[in-house]
Amino acid sequence: GEDVEQSLFLSVREGDSSVINCTYTDSSSTYLYWYKQEPGAGLQLLTYIFSNMDMKQDQRLTVLLNKKDKHLSLRIADTQTGDSAIYFCAENGDGGSQGNLIFGKGTKLSVKP
């Protein structure tokens, strides 16, 4: 079945770059997403990438997609303490034709001052 895998924890120092990785299984996914969740809050959409793109940059965020290896990464430049949160990777499964998202378990990013 469809599955999204992420490492569970990442710890970085303030000012460094963070790279969060994700692998997915559904090759027909048309969009892949990164969401951020802070304690006690819902999920915040950070960015998404269309499956025919290799890279997307949005301010401090860079998304890289290797469709052959089904690997997605999120790079956060100049990581700040306010970036500490759980980051979820998601794909639109169900054959890529619908909006049903399949989420990973999330990567908890800790930023040390």
Added chain:
Amino acid sequence: EAGVVQSPRYKIIEKKQPVAFWCNPISGHNTLYWYLQNLGQGPELLIRYENEEAVDDSQLPKDRFSAERLKGVDSTLKIQPAELGDSAVYLCASSLRDGPYEQYFGPGTRLTVT
């Protein structure tokens, strides 16, 4: 622009009691989703609505869960009777119908069943 609104934010009930959650999506969003999020997990889809029609409820435990979206705007998710294992966060999200399916989430309702 107001985001997705959910209420209540927290609910504590005893097992076997009923409970209901309410969601008001972003204005103009015809697609509405209910997700279940267990501790340490990503959200899992329970049901997806296109306007007032439930187009995917395959993951909704229909013996105790029900949902409705009257008039294609607000939605209610109900559990009756609640079980201990239902303790989780229930998230509502909304989006436009077509790609890229940017889903915007509400803050969620944290349910504790004792």
